Amino acid sequence: MIGKLDQALRFHQTALSLRAERQQVLASNIANADTPNYKARDVDFNAALKQAIGPGAMPATPVSASASVASAGAGKAAANPLAVALSRTSAAHLSGNAGTTTANGAQMMYRQTAVQGNVDGNTVDMDVERNQFTDNALRYEAGITFASGQIKTLLTAVTGQ
Secondary structure (H helix, E strand, O other): OOHHHHHHHHHHHHHHHHHHHHHHHHHHHHHHOOOOOOEEEEEEEHHHHHHHHHOOOOOOOOOOOOEOOOOOOOOOOOOOOOEEOOOOOOOOOOOOOOOEEOOOOOOOEOOOOOOOOOOOOOOOOOHHHHHHHHHHHHHHHHHHHHHHHHHHHHHHHHHOO
């Protein structure tokens, strides 16, 4: 019984955990907007979720399926005008060294700047970071709403009301 409940809520748990970690990365970018030579980072949420859930376990209509960033090899994000491409600036940056993955194993990548960076080498664009932060927060809230609804549905089925 417990295993089936865990299985029913695993997608929501994983998605919310990844959203929370991405929020911390984006908050770190915002906090370091004035730090010289700071390179903005982000997490490819879709790739991280697929990796965490596994290839055959994705539901038909996932809660947070739209891409907010492009994967490392792709130049454009599909159908998302606010997406900013991420890339590797060095092979060593994403080789699994400390600081390149989140607690859930999602790879952090460096954000490519669409415009010229700051004179001090900082690549944080506050407009992009605020948009990504707000988008991620809204998707997190939507995930909580969906998980709450699923829990209420399961509770109704158990109590028979």
